[in-house]
Amino acid sequence: MKNQIGSGKNDHNPRNPVTFSKRKFRFSDWFAEQVIRAVAFLAIAIVILIFIFVFREAFPIFRMDQTKTSASTELVQENYGGTETVPSSTPQEKTKSESPEIQVTTIDKPSSTLLSKAWMPVSDNPRYGLIPLFLGTLKVTLIALIFAAPISILAAIYTALFAKPRVREIIKPVIELLAGFPSVVIGFFALMVLATIFQDIFHYASRLNSFVGGVAMALAAIPIIYTLTEDALTAVPKTYTEASLGLGASRRQTAFYVVLPTAVPGIFAAVVLGLGRIFGETMIALMATGNAAMSGINPFESVRTLSATIGAEMAEVVFGDTHYNVLFLIGSLLFIFTFALNALAEFYIKNMVVRRYQSKK
């Protein structure tokens, strides 16, 4: 094998010819690459470790058997502000209702109560029904989305496609400033101001409820949905706008028939990410939703969301208790949902965008 190519002499520096026939090891390059790689993998490792931790703590709930405990006094039902009265004749409680003198009661298998409608983790017969928590979260999320999505999308359409540059330079940073508000401040505002205003308007019974919480969460989600929608709209190639206007379309027609349809995947991603924000929002939920685990559909009833449940109860729970495990189970569910939402936004929508902008060949 000839190696003549690399051995030619460099005219400028004849004593130090540049050769490229042999690979040279450059320590600083190698080192920098390894450090960057390590940092990148560290981030992934942290995510995986959190994942494992949360799931490990949640897992025992599915292995617990029926256990017997002696109840010292008569049963005291605890129900967080709910209207639900637990009749003593429910099948699970037959034992104790038939023979109240015998102060031994069968505690339901914790995992079997997960689908019940009662969230009573600290009663003598604790039940960990996640359904009211789910319904509460769903209600708040929907209300928040109903307010946040149209407002932020329309605001984004205005600033991206209609507003004069000077107006845009004022509106955009102001809306984005809202993203920097600590959620506790928004929660406080909802608790003190929004709740009173809405009660005056709608005359509902419980001051803090899913409607107040939803509106407050919309405030938290608006900047996210707005910013991402704005980006999606401004990312639509200018050639589209020019083509449309060149064909004699008005600005409105161009905005709604050309730019908006092209940006739909991006806007959808914006809404999904806003949904993730609302879904996981804890402080506002804790402060403004009333925290009663009720499962009605009336928006003016108090609710308890999944994340607020963890926020409120984790500090007081007995370490290693069933209740502790159930809270971790809720945590894992939140984790899975937000993960699924983000994955949806990331992969499905990116594919749609790619398909839209690129030719099929």
Add this chain to the structure above:
Amino acid sequence: MLNNYLFMDEIKVKVKDLSLYYGASQALKKISMEIPEKKVTAFIGPSGCGKSTFLRTLNRMNDLIDNVTIEGEVIIDNTNIYDKNIDVVNLRKKVGMIFQKSNPFAKSVYDNIAFGPRINGIKQKSVLDEIVERSLRQAAIWDEIKDRLFNSALGLSGGQQQRLCIARTLAVNPEIILMDEPASALDPISTSKIEELIQELKKEYTIIIVTHNMQQAARTSDLTAFFYMGDLVEMNKTEIIFSNPAKKQTEDYISGRFG
């Protein structure tokens, strides 16, 4: 300078002392010219000489850019398009535009063509079908893509996309078609197809084309205007510009001494 080449033609566009400023810098300096109907007029000149900017003043596309000031008049069919009462939307229907980079919408071929008629309120399927077919035939692309009408327009080749854009413009029945370097991103075969198409279209439309390619100007146009540094240096019949230009600058540019 004007008129010696125009004695037999109807004037479609008349420009009087048109100046354009981007902020404080002047991009067009008192341009005056007359463009005849149903002819091909080519604008040539080095990059940055203002020919594209000038082309875009003819359907007020420069309105989209902030900080642009325009003085002077552009008269199309006896109306100054820079009058305050002008309806820009309808002006752009009358003066269509083809861009340097083909820009079909991310829709099907059919929806691309039907976009213009639809925004004008035509909803009837049979009418739209007819417009789509007629426009694609006029743009000499019907035979190639008649089986792919409902596929994405982005799946077409570059040359097909550009002819699709021409068809899309034709679908709104313009009188004047502005083309901003329509073939600069295309291969020679696609380019020659576009040039043939221009020859076809000038029977019915007034065509104004900006080009970097001087052979293209020589091949396709009836009149050629040479721009330099925001000035209109010379405008005349194409054969005269390319064989016997009046100005030294024009001759230097055409013979490749600068630009």
